[in-house]
Amino acid sequence: MAKEYGDYQPRKDQLLGKGPAWCKKLALGWQGEERISEAKLKDLGVQICDGRTSQEGSTFIRFTELMFHGIEFDRVGWVIVYDHHLLRDVRE
Numbered sequence: 001m002a003k004e005y006g007d008y009q010p011r012k013d014q015l016l017g018k019g020p021a022w023c024k025k026l027a028l029g030w031q032g033e034e035r036i037s038e039a040k041l042k043d044l045g046v047q048i049c050d051g052r053t054s055q056e057g058s059t060f061i062r063f064t065e066l067m068f069h070g071i072e073f074d075r076v077g078w079v080i081v082y083d084h085h086l087l088r089d090v091r092e
Contacts, residue, residue: 012072019073049082059084 005012039046049063061084069079 015072015074022073023068 036048038048051063051065053060053062055061061082064081067079067081
């Protein structure tokens with residue numbers, strides 16, 4: 001059963017129609033640009049974590065690649081989701 005959006009339906013359809021092309025164009029542009037590099041400033045280290053995993057002792061952390069966040073390609077932004085757990089919890 002489809003939800004009714006009333007007067008907003010034409011705008012919703014327009015955004016959903018244009019969104020994938022906008023997103024693909026944006027991604028292609030980013031592929032050609034220089035990325036933000038990792039850095040170390042005094043005692044503070046900055047690491048790019050997209051798609052990485054890390055383990056410190058019995059703690060395991062996994063970061064996803066960038067994921068689009070927002071409805072109907074509204075350009076709200078991008079997020080990285082992380083999952084962390086103790087390895088002993090997973091093995092038991």
